[in-house]
Amino acid sequence: MRDYYSDFGIAPAVADYCAGVLSGLRERFDAVDAVAEENQAKVLLAMQRQRVDAQCFAGSTGYGYNDAGRDTLEQVYADAFHTESALVRPQLVCGTHALAVALSANLLPGDELLSPVGKPYDTLEEVIGIRPSACSLAEYGVSYRQVDLLPDGSFDYDGIRAAVNAKTRLITIQRSKGYAMRPTLSVARIGELIAFCKALKPDVLCMVDNCYGEFVEPLEPSDVGADMIVGSLIKNPGGGLAPIGGYICGTKQCVDRCAYRLSAPGLGQEVGASLDVKTSLYQGFFMAPVTVAGALKGAIFAARLYESLGFRVLPDGSESRHDIIQAVELGSAEKLIAFCEGIQAAAPVDSYVRPVPAPMPGYDADVIMAAGAFVQGSSIELSADGPLRAPYSVYFQGGLTWYHAKLGIMMSLQKLFEKGLVTLPDN
Ligand SMILES: *Cc1c(COP(=O)(O)O)cnc(C)c1O
Numbered sequence: 001m002r003d004y005y006s007d008f009g010i011a012p013a014v015a016d017y018c019a020g021v022l023s024g025l026r027e028r029f030d031a032v033d034a035v036a037e038e039n040q041a042k043v044l045l046a047m048q049r050q051r052v053d054a055q056c057f058a059g060s061t062g063y064g065y066n067d068a069g070r071d072t073l074e075q076v077y078a079d080a081f082h083t084e085s086a087l088v089r090p091q092l093v094c095g096t097h098a099l100a101v102a103l104s105a106n107l108l109p110g111d112e113l114l115s116p117v118g119k120p121y122d123t124l125e126e127v128i129g130i131r132p133s134a135c136s137l138a139e140y141g142v143s144y145r146q147v148d149l150l151p152d153g154s155f156d157y158d159g160i161r162a163a164v165n166a167k168t169r170l171i172t173i174q175r176s177k178g179y180a181m182r183p184t185l186s187v188a189r190i191g192e193l194i195a196f197c198k199a200l201k202p203d204v205l206c207m208v209d210n211c212y213g214e215f216v217e218p219l220e221p222s223d224v225g226a227d228m229i230v231g232s233l234i235k236n237p238g239g240g241l242a243p244i245g246g247y248i249c250g251t252k253q254c255v256d257r258c259a260y261r262l263s264a265p266g267l268g269q270e271v272g273a274s275l276d277v278k279t280s281l282y283q284g285f286f287m288a289p290v291t292v293a294g295a296l297k298g299a300i301f302a303a304r305l306y307e308s309l310g311f312r313v314l315p316d317g318s319e320s321r322h323d324i325i326q327a328v329e330l331g332s333a334e335k336l337i338a339f340c341e342g343i344q345a346a347a348p349v350d351s352y353v354r355p356v357p358a359p360m361p362g363y364d365a366d367v368i369m370a371a372g373a374f375v376q377g378s379s380i381e382l383s384a385d386g387p388l389r390a391p392y393s394v395y396f397q398g399g400l401t402w403y404h405a406k407l408g409i410m411m412s413l414q415k416l417f418e419k420g421l422v423t424l425p426d427n
Contacts, residue, residue: 010414017424018410021305032296038218039289046079057279064273073281077249081222085255090277092246095211095232096123102207102230102248105261109141111169116160118148121178153183155193170205171197176212176323179395184322187217191224211235212323215292228254234378239284239291240400243277243375295398298405299326302396309422329391335421336392340370342412343384347372357388365389382408
């Protein structure tokens, strides 16, 4: 391996330092592998019970009537996530779209949407109408209320009790911190929150934005009372192979409405050609538990490595994990850029390009992004990004294999090291 490290331009001092950090992570990695093994069994059993066969992979075109492979894939998702029904489609073009469909299908004019976990993911602001937008829920007469987490990250139960009212129809719970500096919610905590909300109002619907959380734990939010869980196939459940798509799993009543909203009232799940993407959706779901485990090991390694060098990391190097995102506060623009250059230089695709900060819609500062992915924009593949403003945090996620994630993180440190931006203590 030494020779390969030198081929990648990784200095012996960097390799040795990383090896020292890694030697302390055996138990953490064993725990990650144990979860992956459970989830692999869960997915495999779902595929067997739903009698997946080679015919499932045949493509369909046009209306997509009688696309049995599409229907079976949806049953596999429903089986694995323990829900009555599932909508898993390439026509759900991304996670935001799947969430927008789930919300707009299950909220009617006069209803109110409540987020009891603070501000939702950026792209949902326009879906909801927090930032005014054409076709937002607000424009259709759906009001929105929000209860922030308490400063220590716990739920503001008094605030939630006060916010739930006769109009409250749907409660949206974001599992991952996304790009906020708050803790990610464990499935157990989501279960407590759902139980509290349903005790206040038994007929309220609870939806979980499950992005980045799938297969990180042995249970999903649908196992602890969520009426719908929603996510993107170019994140965890696509296993890095799905080229497009989103999913909504939940009660038949909720999912039927989502299908009517996605296609047309009366048509629902009966239409929607799957073209030629089904093999990758099946195989990606099959691979996902192990892919997620690799990404998690990368996140844990990055946390421990950068924490040991004195950087603030979230989650920290010993906390339990509930999503695959790792934030590292690098503290300067030079360090943020060097980190991203290292991730880019380790990529299988576009490794020769150098990421540079650039303006991005919706951001008040330039943003730097590193990704060299087989699927454009896929964030289950090794990627890193961050806005160029204090505290110069990088958000790092993914890795189709643990060994690639490891190399990427080593390369990030190498770039910081060779520019004299870190000194390596003895370990
Ligand atoms: C990625 C993400 C989304 C949106 O998904 P896109 O596929 O980027 O539209 C929504 N919520 C969370 C928490 C996410 O991480």
